Amino acid sequence: xxxxxxxxxxxxxxxxxxxxxxxxxxxxxxxxxxxxxxxxxxxxxxxxxxxxxxxxxxxxxxxxxxxxxxxxxxxxxxxxxxxxxxxxxxxxxxxxxxxxxxxxxxxxxxxxxxxxxxxxxxxxxxxxxxxxxxxxxxxxxxxxxxxxxxxxxxxxxxxxxxxxxxxxxxxxxxxxxxxxxxxxxxxxxxxxxxxxxxxxxxxxxxxxxxxxxxxxxxxxxxxxxxxxxxxxxxxxxxxxxxxxxxxxxxxxxxxxxxxxxxxxxxxxxxxxxxxxxxxxxxxxxxxxxxxxxxxxxxxxxxxxxxxxxxxxxxxxxxxxxxxxxxxx
Amino acid sequence: xxxxxxxxxxxxxxxxxxxxxxxxxxxxxxxxxxxxxxxxxxxxxxxxxxxxxxxxxxxxxxxxxxxxxxxxxxxxxxxxxxxxxxxxxxxxxxxxxxxxxxxxxxxx
Numbered sequence: 001x002x003x004x005x006x007x008x009x010x011x012x013x014x015x016x017x018x019x020x021x022x023x024x025x026x027x028x029x030x031x032x033x034x035x036x037x038x039x040x041x042x043x044x045x046x047x048x049x050x051x052x053x054x055x056x057x058x059x060x061x062x063x064x065x066x067x068x069x070x071x072x073x074x075x076x077x078x079x080x081x082x083x084x085x086x087x088x089x090x091x092x093x094x095x096x097x098x099x100x101x102x103x104x105x106x107x108x109x110x111x112x113x114x115x116x117x118x119x120x121x122x123x124x125x126x127x128x129x130x131x132x133x134x135x136x137x138x139x140x141x142x143x144x145x146x147x148x149x150x151x152x153x154x155x156x157x158x159x160x161x162x163x164x165x166x167x168x169x170x171x172x173x174x175x176x177x178x179x180x181x182x183x184x185x186x187x188x189x190x191x192x193x194x195x196x197x198x199x200x201x202x203x204x205x206x207x208x209x210x211x212x213x214x215x216x217x218x219x220x221x222x223x224x225x226x227x228x229x230x231x232x233x234x235x236x237x238x239x240x241x242x243x244x245x246x247x248x249x250x251x252x253x254x255x256x257x258x259x260x261x262x263x264x265x266x267x268x269x270x271x272x273x274x275x276x277x278x279x280x281x282x283x284x285x286x287x288x289x290x291x292x293x294x295x296x297x298x299x300x301x302x303x304x305x306x307x308x309x310x311x312x313x314x315x316x317x318x319x320x321x322x323x324x325x326x327x328x
Numbered sequence: 329x330x331x332x333x334x335x336x337x338x339x340x341x342x343x344x345x346x347x348x349x350x351x352x353x354x355x356x357x358x359x360x361x362x363x364x365x366x367x368x369x370x371x372x373x374x375x376x377x378x379x380x381x382x383x384x385x386x387x388x389x390x391x392x393x394x395x396x397x398x399x400x401x402x403x404x405x406x407x408x409x410x411x412x413x414x415x416x417x418x419x420x421x422x423x424x425x426x427x428x429x430x431x432x433x434x435x436x
Contacts, residue, residue, distance in 0.1 A: 056365050056421040063361055080361040099423060118425065148402040148419030157360050160389070161401045230399055252401070 024050045025327075026319050027114055027124035029102050029265065031087070032059035033305050034295025035130035037312030038319075039090035042128075045320045049094065050124075054101025054117070058083030059132045060259075060296075061305055065156035065182060070305050086309075105129075105265055107288060110326060125327055126290040126319040129266060129278070130312055133259035133296040133303075138170065142226030143255075150232025155179035155254045159186045167252035168193055168235060170223055176256040177205040183254060184212050191248060193218045193237060218248075226253060261297045273299045284315035290322055330374040332367075332383035337393040340386070345412040347382055350434050354385040355395060355405045362421045366404040369424050373431065381431060408434050 026042040028035045031053035043049040056062055064079035073082075091097065100120065105127060106113040112124045135153045137143060143151055152158040155169070159182055167187045169180040172194040184190045192209070197219040199206050209215050224236045224245065234249045261277050270286040270293065271279045277299035284292045294311035296303050301311065332354060335343040344351045354370050356363035367385075374383035388395040388403060398407060398414060408416035408430065416430050 055423055056362060058365065062365055065359070065361065078361065080364050100425075101423070148405065148417075149399060150401055152402055154362065154402075154420075157362055157404075158402045160357065160359065161403075231401055 022122055023111070024048055024122060024124040025126065025323055026050075026316065027112065027122070027127045028052065028130060029105075029114070029127065030059070030130040030132050030262075030295070030297075031057040031097065032130060032132045032295060032308065033061055033083075033086065034132070034308040034312035034315075035128070036083070036086040036090050037309040038128045038130060038294060038316040039095040039312075040086070040093060041313045041316035042319060043090060043093035043095040045316070046094075047320060047323060049090075050096045050098060050122070051090070052098050052100055052102050052114070052116070054099070057087055057097075060135075063154045063156060064178075067305060082305075102265065105269060105291075107269065107291070110290065112290065126292070126322055128284075128292040128294060128312070128315045128319060129263075129297060130293075130295045130308075130315075131262035131265060131297050133261045135255070135259055136257050138223055138255055138257065140223055140225055142228070143253075146226055146228055146232050146253075149230065150228060150250075150252050151226060152252065152254050153256070155183045158252070158254075159183040162187045162252040164188050165251040166191070166249060167254060168223070168248060168250045169254045169256065170194075171256035171258075172196060172199040172201060173256065173258065174201045174205055177201040177209050179254055179256055180215055181205070181208055181212060183252075184215050187252070188214060190215045191218055191250070192216070193221050193223060193248075195222050195240060196220065223253070259296070263297050266293065266297075275299075277301070282314075283318040284311055285318060290319075290326070292319055330378040330383065332370055332374050332385045335384040335386050335391075335394075337391040340391075340394045343384055344382075344409050347409075349380070349382045350415075350431075351382045351384060351409045352431070353407045353409065354383070355388050355400050355403050355407065356385055357387060357389045357403055359389075360403050363404040366406075366421055369427065370406070372424060373427055376428070377431060380435060410434060 025047035026049045028051040039051045061079045066076045068076040100116040104115040112127045114122045163186045166189045168191045170193045220241050221237050238245045278293040279299045280293050284294045292315040294315040295308040406418040407414050
């Protein structure tokens, strides 16, 4: 029933000029590790903190099966467990979570007004945008039609459906190899399709992948079309050097070719780099006073769980200073 | 308080196909992270639509026949049945508002 109460509160805020108006100290947009860490620090600093999540709490982390590079977990940790623990920790200090998509940030100095998909408007003294990034699509024929029927962006969710079958993984970074290694536990053969002849992935993952007998590599190759009736049946793959095309029979196609930052909200508000990432200083400050950007949405980010969480903490500490200097 | 209840390969016909109400089936497995994120949302929906839609969940590890029959190759998947036929499919995590919209369409 709490959800209905949230909605009622939102509506009250929308009617701000009728009296009962709601002003949040720190508004956090996005419930991944950056947002959850920011929420923890802001609410623990006794700031009225609200976190908006329009999709799935945890974002990319929630789809990661085994995280072995987050300090403090020598035996690795499941992404969902870590996300739920981070969320519980932030809520313990008073963070409130609203499951709505924020569609627009309006700057009415010194305040910000957040507009949501459900038509709510909430005022905030400071905003931390931690909207993360979304998996890139190949954009080839057949891909969209066969999502959920063999085309997947989450091997840890779907690999088990391909037990004893042949699958392909597209990409050459950490995510691609991580998921190829996971998929290889189930599939009879995993073909990693990469458009170059070297991998960007970290050395440890490369070593593991090369040592796995049922992982093969198709270098200098790109997927052109995905074919299948009720599920993926085969791909056409083009060699980018020779131009030759071949057919690859697979039941599954797992795609990990990078991500695009969710900075649509920031367009026109703050400078974005060519990749669409927001430019911030080392305090996660944008040129707009009170507006912070942290995690995968910012430029020059390491794009790791631990650095995203660090960014979130930095932004929240700075937001707290900003509130002290301008509002307290 | 309504709660999604378990269905299985052997009880699916009785639980889902022969029920007079529309039935939403949550296909999940213990190893699937996003499935664990979907579960509380489905739980809330089962409250909101109590008496109008029946909510069930099916463990795809333990019940491969039903999952195979409906071509489930990605979880979480939510399938909505009406009169024994699947009339809606939602693949992957979706926020509650999206799911309500789909259920309202089926009920309309």
